[in-house]
Amino acid sequence: MRLAVRLWETVLRYPVLFAMPALLLAALAATVAIHPRFNSFDAQSLAMAALPLAFAAAAQATVVISGGIDLSIGSVMAVANVLAASTMENAGFGRSLLLAAGIIAIGAVVGAVNGLLVVASRVPDVIVTLTTGFIWGGGALLIMERPGGGAPEQFLALGTGTVLTPWLSSSLLLLTASVAIIWIPVRCSKVGLCLYAVGSDRIAAFRSGVDIGRSRVMAYVIGGLFSAIGGLGLTMTTGIGSPRAGVLYTMSGLAAVVIGGVSLVGGRGGVVGPVIAAFVLTVVPADLIFLNIDPNFGQVIQGTLIVLVVMAGGLVTLLRSRK
Amino acid sequence: MDQSAALLDVRGVGKRFGSVVALRSASMTVRAGEVHALMGANGAGKSTLVKILTGVHPADGGSIVVRGETRAFRSPAEARRAGIVSVYQDPALVPDLTIADNMRLADVALPAVQHWLLELGVGNLPPGGFVRDLPYPTLRLIDLARALASEPTILLLDEITAALPADLSERVFRVVRLWRERGHAVIFISHRMAEVAVLCDRATVLRDGVAVGVTDTTRGSEDRIVSLMLGKEIVKSAATVAPRPAAAAGTTAEPPVLEVRNLRCGLKLHDVSFSLRPGEVLGVAALEGQGQQELFECIAGVRRTDGGEIFAGDRRLRLRHPADAIAAGLVLVPASRLQALLQQRPIRENIALPLFGRLRRWGPIRMQRERQLVADAVARLQIDTRAESELRRLSGGNQQKVVIARWLANGFRALLCFDATRGIDIGTKQQIYTLVRELAAAGSAVLLFTSELPEIALACDRAVVLFGGRIVHELPASAADEETLLRAAHGLVPHAAEA
Numbered sequence: 012m013r014l015a016v017r018l019w020e021t022v023l024r025y026p027v028l029f030a031m032p033a034l035l036l037a038a039l040a041a042t043v044a045i046h047p048r049f050n051s052f053d054a055q056s057l058a059m060a061a062l063p064l065a066f067a068a069a070a071q072a073t074v075v076i077s078g079g080i081d082l083s084i085g086s087v088m089a090v091a092n093v094l095a096a097s098t099m100e101n102a103g104f105g106r107s108l109l110l111a112a113g114i115i116a117i118g119a120v121v122g123a124v125n126g127l128l129v130v131a132s133r134v135p136d137v138i139v140t141l142t143t144g145f146i147w148g149g150g151a152l153l154i155m156e157r158p159g160g161g162a163p164e165q166f167l168a169l170g171t172g173t174v175l176t177p178w179l180s181s182s183l184l185l186l187t188a189s190v191a192i193i194w195i196p197v198r199c200s201k202v203g204l205c206l207y208a209v210g211s212d213r214i215a216a217f218r219s220g221v222d223i224g225r226s227r228v229m230a231y232v233i234g235g236l237f238s239a240i241g242g243l244g245l246t247m248t249t250g251i252g253s254p255r256a257g258v259l260y261t262m263s264g265l266a267a268v269v270i271g272g273v274s275l276v277g278g279r280g281g282v283v284g285p286v287i288a289a290f291v292l293t294v295v296p297a298d299l300i301f302l303n304i305d306p307n308f309g310q311v312i313q314g315t316l317i318v319l320v321v322m323a324g325g326l327v328t329l330l331r332s333r334k
Numbered sequence: 335m336d337q338s339a340a341l342l343d344v345r346g347v348g349k350r351f352g353s354v355v356a357l358r359s360a361s362m363t364v365r366a367g368e369v370h371a372l373m374g375a376n377g378a379g380k381s382t383l384v385k386i387l388t389g390v391h392p393a394d395g396g397s398i399v400v401r402g403e404t405r406a407f408r409s410p411a412e413a414r415r416a417g418i419v420s421v422y423q424d425p426a427l428v429p430d431l432t433i434a435d436n437m438r439l440a441d442v443a444l445p446a447v448q449h450w451l452l453e454l455g456v457g458n459l460p461p462g463g464f465v466r467d468l469p470y471p472t473l474r475l476i477d478l479a480r481a482l483a484s485e486p487t488i489l490l491l492d493e494i495t496a497a498l499p500a501d502l503s504e505r506v507f508r509v510v511r512l513w514r515e516r517g518h519a520v521i522f523i524s525h526r527m528a529e530v531a532v533l534c535d536r537a538t539v540l541r542d543g544v545a546v547g548v549t550d551t552t553r554g555s556e557d558r559i560v561s562l563m564l565g566k567e568i569v570k571s572a573a574t575v576a577p578r579p580a581a582a583a584g585t586t587a588e589p590p591v592l593e594v595r596n597l598r599c600g601l602k603l604h605d606v607s608f609s610l611r612p613g614e615v616l617g618v619a620a621l622e623g624q625g626q627q628e629l630f631e632c633i634a635g636v637r638r639t640d641g642g643e644i645f646a647g648d649r650r651l652r653l654r655h656p657a658d659a660i661a662a663g664l665v666l667v668p669a670s671r672l673q674a675l676l677q678q679r680p681i682r683e684n685i686a687l688p689l690f691g692r693l694r695r696w697g698p699i700r701m702q703r704e705r706q707l708v709a710d711a712v713a714r715l716q717i718d719t720r721a722e723s724e725l726r727r728l729s730g731g732n733q734q735k736v737v738i739a740r741w742l743a744n745g746f747r748a749l750l751c752f753d754a755t756r757g758i759d760i761g762t763k764q765q766i767y768t769l770v771r772e773l774a775a776a777g778s779a780v781l782l783f784t785s786e787l788p789e790i791a792l793a794c795d796r797a798v799v800l801f802g803g804r805i806v807h808e809l810p811a812s813a814a815d816e817e818t819l820l821r822a823a824h825g826l827v828p829h830a831a832e833a
Contacts, residue, residue, distance in 0.1 A: 204431065204439050211430035218426035219440040220411050278430035 051177035058180035066241025067264030068285035077230035078210035078277030083144030085257030091242025096160030096252025122235020126228030170247025210277025347396035358543035374540030389413030417487030429466035446483035598641035604803035617794030625803035634666035635659030663747030711739035731762025
């Protein structure tokens with residue numbers, strides 16, 4: 012009984028935590044309704060399609076929570092993608108894992124560069140990351156001019172196979188494990204508190220003893236980690252490297268962040284909401300295709316959905332502040 | 335009086351920001367087991383001294399000795415480690431975190447904070463509650479509890495009672511006395527003379543960046559403090575203005591241009607009523623943060639009131655937007671030119687800004703008419719340059735004249751000057767005050783707030799003193815000398831002996 016009461020209180024305190032899964036369930040229910048022969052293969056395709064976007068959303072969420080924004084996420088994913096596909100092409104499984112670890116480390120370094128530039132130059136983060144996005148994108152083109160490359164079978168299976176049951180895609184597992192390993196320690200530690208504090212009220216955070224610069228750089232580093240894993244995920248799910256692969260993920264990731272209950276001014280939200288929102292944003296266009304709706308029209312519908320969700324969130328905030 | 339050890343010894347500390355000297359030479363000694371008040375008017379250097387002591391800025395010169403050791407703090411964390419903890423004017427709590435998380439953020443043990451919250455009478459606050467859901471006075475108490483939980487040797491309280499109701503202030507005093515009894519020191523900054531007399535043992539007074547004296551705060555010491563604040567020369571810089579017409583401004587038959595009844599707004603403005611007659615210059619004297627900003631913003635339509643009414647002439651006003659106020663003839667000249675002017679646009683556009691609606695609603699603006707109106711205003715105010723050049727090339731004083739020129743061109747009934755002469759050279763100040771008197775003589779009304787008390791007598795016919803969000807004194811300009819205003823601005827009852 013006490014557990015039920017505490018559960019209910021948690022629902023009230025973090026409505027977003029429960030709104031997002033509800034939205035996803037609704038989207039999935041709609042999918043099954045539209046396409047009754049939804050089978051395990053479809054579930055797997057869905058997970059694979061959503062994987063890169065989910066990582067982009069996680070990366071953006073981290074930076075936005077700290078009060079910033081990162082417009083270079085897609086480019087970092089592309090760099091990780093082509094680095095993997097070019098170096099792993101003729102490698103064995105063990106070697107590919109080592110390379111993957113190295114690429115993730117590079118992601119962190121790239122994130123640190125973004126963060127340090129933002130903090131040291133005092134130029135707005137929008138402008139800094141827009142610029143670095145071009146630089147990293149150019150770097151990806153230098154590494155691999157045209158789509159190509161490859162990776163060992165077992166490495167690809169990390170993202171494309173299934174585990175235990177045909178319904179549980181290994182990309183889901185990869186996503187959950189990565190997010191848990193990176194985000195949970197951050198969230199439960201002082202580092203995470205500092206991120207939220209800096210995003211919520213920079214002056215109060217400063218007066219409470221937080222090192223603002225270091226916290227902001229940390230946010231970009233964590234974002235870089237997620238972006239790099241997202242790029243590796245692209246390699247797994249597509250099997251090749253493509254220098255322009257990341258183009259769409261920056262903005263879609265931002266949309267997922269907004270739908271996922273993260274406040275664009277910082278300080279509120281988490282990483283789970285945007286990750287789930289990434290799935291919703293992947294399911295909806297797929298549903299529209301099943302319904303034989305013109306894909307171009309589908310984009311209008313998707314955009315409208317985003318606007319409605321954001322406005323609903325804004326309305327809730329407005330009503331709450333009026334009270 | 336026993337010679338307790340000096341916990342803090344500040345000598346000759348100075349600080350300048352570029353060409354602005356915020357602090358010239360401040361010296362202060364704080365002993366163990368005492369509550370020491372730090373007093374001074376706006377711009378005297380109090381907040382700069384506080385920031386230096388708490389490690390936000392480094393000092394330019396002088397020495398700071400804490401418990402016998404000379405220190406130079408490079409960060410708030412360093413100051414805190416040396417035992418100097420401050421409670422700032424605004425809550426230093428992150429709104430989107432819980433109370434418990436805020437304490438973790440500052441590395442303060444929650445049980446210690448809860449102990450002090452209990453002492454302050456708010457012991458039943460759930461630590462898992464978000465700070466953004468708590469009322470403002472509670473935040474101040476949490477700030478205080480957090481400061482005390484870090485066991486400060488020197489606790490610095492900056493205007494902590496400013497937004498607190500009387501009962502909460504009492505609790506704060508009790509806790510401050512408790513802390514003093516343990517042999518620590520408290521530096522108490524407040525404008526409320528009554529509180530200082532009750533709570534503090536000694537007071538250091540700053541004036542124009544210099545510490546001008548220390549005194550014991552026994553009963554009756556208010557006079558000494560006030561005279562320290564005034565300094566020996568009571569006559570300020572010789573700004574002479576055209577002599578006032580002897581007769582009182584306006585006839586009582588005409589309705590007041592502006593009437594305010596029981597106005598309430600935000601945390602600082604509680605209950606203000608006054609009327610402004612045509613041809614009158616009414617001065618508002620107040621120390622910082624007594625509600626004057628809210629008052630002017632409400633009348634100018636920049637901010638919504640929480641209660642009370644505003645009348646223009648006989649009409650009750652519903653001000654939802656500055657345009658409503660301007661339409662009613664109430665125009666604002668703010669302290670910060672940045673708030674009133676378009677810096678990159680030419681002077682002519684700045685002056686003509688409110689006119690666009692009148693010169694033509696749709697379609698092109700009648701340039702000739704605009705030029706005419708602008709030229710008239712520029713000539714009237716002797717604005718010092720061609721009206722085509724960018725506004726930001728003008729000096730501060732000339733920029734302020736552009737703001738007034740805009741209202742001259744547009745027409746108005748009451749001019750609301752909010753600290754309009756702040757940071758302006760003496761020559762332009764004189765011009766502006768002369769203009770204000772001319773406008774009044776021509777029948778307009780002016781409501782004038784200034785932080786420089788001597789100017790009240792120079793420019794105004796009548797003055798009201800605002801303290802704690804209420805009008806505490808009203809007096810004619812002839813009686814509005816600096817000392818009387820200063821006393822009233824600190825909440826002191828005016829001398830019965832004063833004429």
